[in-house]
Amino acid sequence: MGSDGASVMVGRKTGVATQLKTVNPELINIHCVAHRLALASAQATDNIPYLRKFKDIMQQLFRFYQNSAVRMSGLKEIEAVFGGVSLKLKEISDTRWLSHEMAVTAVRRCLPSLITSLEREAADRNDATAAGLATFCKDPRFLCTISMLSDVLPHLCRLSKVFQKAQVDFTLVDPMVSSTQMTLLRMMENPGEFFSDLPNQIESLKEFGIRGGENDITAFKEGVFQKYLDNVVNNLHERFPDNNILEALTIFDPELMDKGDPTFYEAVHFQKLQVLAGHFKSITCYETVKEEFLSFRFLLAKEMMLDLTFQESLLKVATMEDLYPSLARYAQIALVLPMSTADCERSFSTMNRVKTNLRNRLSQNILNSLMTISIEGQSLGEFDFDSCVKYFGQIKRRKISS
Structure with missing residues (x-):
């Protein structure tokens, strides 16, 4: 779960993250890096x-x-x-x-x-x-x-x-x-x-x-x-304190694997696996994921990912559920970690630009449509106005007064 770090979100007693962890103890609460900065x-x-x-x-x-x-x-x-x-x-x-x-x-x-x-x-x-x-x-x-x-x-x-x-x-x-x-x-x-x-x-x-x-x-x-x-x-x-879960997920980073001898950092890798297995207990135990990694590390170092970035490496591993089911789940989790909530903040800024004091009667549906166009739509230079006008005219017969 990513949040802006407000007490209502991360409070130790009644914060949203605390309450969600009572339902799912494996939840990872991440304070947006942009907010922290x-x-x-x-x-x-x-x-x-x-x-x-x-x-x-x-x-x-x-x-x-x-x-x-x-x-x-x-x-x-x-x-x-x-x-x-x-x-x-x-x-x-x-x-x-x-x-x-x-x-x-x-x-x-x-x-x-x-x-x-x-x-x-x-x-x-x-x-x-x-x-x-x-x-x-x-x-x-x-x-x-x-x-x-x-x-x-x-x-x-x-x-x-x-x-x-x-x-x-x-x-x-x-x-x-x-x-x-x-x-x-x-x-x-x-x-x-x-x-x-x-x-x-x-x-x-x-x-x-x-x-x-x-x-x-x-x-x-x-x-x-x-x-x-x-x-x-x-x-x-x-x-920006150290986060042991995020640190442990760097086990998939090709740059941290010795190309000549994948067993060189074995002790460090096994320690990271222990952290992951200890936190995500519903996925597997340490011994099982260790067995998967003993085979996977050679693939990571020699065959697949020598020229891949960390994100590309995660994408590859996430699709290997048949070969490495536990490692694939870890990679899938790493891919969806919300390190920043900047996109949410941009939505609020867009709403303030669209729904001004003079346009305060906009309905929810129209406001949502206008915000979607503003955030996800094409730029003015790329937008095809002719096609838009033709489509608008075909929706309903309109009588234009002279």
């Missing part, structure tokens, strides 16, 4: 006061311009004068997994225009909110935070995009998370492109009221930068 990233700022305030300010910036067409128009005019690309500020939301990077990128690219716009709003309209936001944006810590997140968030977003795919290879989850952790740890000693360029950025933005120097950068690095990266790395470690 989002939680690890979002909660990294919880014990850093300035970063919590930074998130609030980013929200205020978005609402300040989003709620006023006049302010947005003024910002675009200033961007045009500065010769920059006209960018729309993005809303930061912990439930929208890629929103943080897009919001930070937009602010970084239009920061001079943003400060100028806020100062003009404060001067021309005596807007206290604009004056306060301008003061915060001119704080060197704000620029340091923007630069830090511009270096860190792309690595987390790339990982998130992989985890949001329809088919996530669970053998790659731990290596990819570990690789991201190592990248962030190296960043502590050797900051990324944007943070390393902070002195030049501060110098170029002095005319817009940003004042700072090496002392400010050093203080930020010690008070925020190091703590934030530590939090992200530790959260990734805590949110």
Whole structure:
């Protein structure tokens, strides 16, 4: 069972998974990897006061311009004068997994225009909110935070995009998370492109009221930068603990089998079989599946799967019920493990796009049809509108008034 990790789903006493396990003790409860990554990233700022305030300010910036067409128009005019690309500020939301990077990128690219716009709003309209936001944006810590997140968030977003795919290879989850952790740890000693360029950025933005120097950068690095990266790395470690069942299912991975001597890792393989047999007791006992594997490992190493991926290997094994009934059942289970619930989340997003406030009277059947078209249908470029119109006309005789 895959879930978003909410307490109602995974609670120890009355959670859905707990109750289902009373019916089927062999149930595997998997917390969506994309949700885990989002939680690890979002909660990294919880014990850093300035970063919590930074998130609030980013929200205020978005609402300040989003709620006023006049302010947005003024910002675009200033961007045009500065010769920059006209960018729309993005809303930061912990439930929208890629929103943080897009919001930070937009602010970084239009920061001079943003400060100028806020100062003009404060001067021309005596807007206290604009004056306060301008003061915060001119704080060197704000620029340091923007630069830090511009270096860190792309690595987390790339990982998130992989985890949001329809088919996530669970053998790659731990290596990819570990690789991201190592990248962030190296960043502590050797900051990324944007943070390393902070002195030049501060110098170029002095005319817009940003004042700072090496002392400010050093203080930020010690008070925020190091703590934030530590939090992200530790959260990734805590949110992605080892799962012995998933680890045991890697027994079907051809890359973990010695081609020259399939018996080389025998002790490790037998240990994985013990884990699987101990959990899936309704399938078979350890001795039976061990006998199957003694024959199967030579086929895995030498004849069938030398050039196959892990997923392809599972598909092959899943069809061998006559030769290896127990191993085939294990492979079938591995193929349907829901590592990510991103598809479900996309359905909710689609529903919000289709059923807007102005279309709140849509019936259930029509809403379901429109969502199916949006999710599963062809793109506009591929859709055959002529055939659709002809089919619609053939369904029922319609009288078209002139």
